[in-house]
Amino acid sequence: MRLRKLVSFGIFVLVLVIGVGFTSIARGYDYPPPPQQVAIAQQTSDLMLNTLFAALTQEFDETTPDNVEQGKQSISLIFNDHNKDMRLVGTINPLRENDRPRDNFERQANALALAGQAYTSVQQVDDKWYYRRSIPLSNFRAECALCHVNLPTGPTSDWVGALMLRVPVKR
């Protein structure tokens, strides 16, 4: 009898421990990540921005009226639609339908970008925390209008959309 009681108690304690464990894991994922981890993700996004900006600058430097279509394909392959961590977003006659804002962050960021303002947010996307940022883009080069024929021949100071990055934040 004592043994049965002891076993029942043991099972009770085990269930309790597992229950509390799972609840705290589940709740833990709802809490925003700690600021140190956000700062690291932010630094990663700075590195990523510099890399992408260098790549785009290289492409613009090489763009001539003769290779516009190849340049467009090159940029489209780099900004592969399956990659949600880096996107070119805009609403002024976008070259690809996929480049329209896709969620609340992108809608808000695009609206701000058209006024020349950057935007950042730490938020959950599909149960994962991300540092998200948007860098407004202006028609700052003559080459923009070679590919984006709706834009005036630059450089002009018109804001036309944004480069949007997201970096997973560790917990």
Ligand code: HEC
């Ligand atoms: C060599 C051609 C080329 C040049 C030059 C170019 N772009 Fe683009 N741009 C593209 C392509 C291609 C896309 C679509 C990428 C994709 O597939 O998501 C794009 C996308 C964009 C978008 C997202 C909305 C849209 O139109 O699809 C913005 C905003 C943008 N570019 C701004 C600029 C600006 C500003 C410049 C000049 C500083 C520039 N681009 C120069 C080819 C170019």
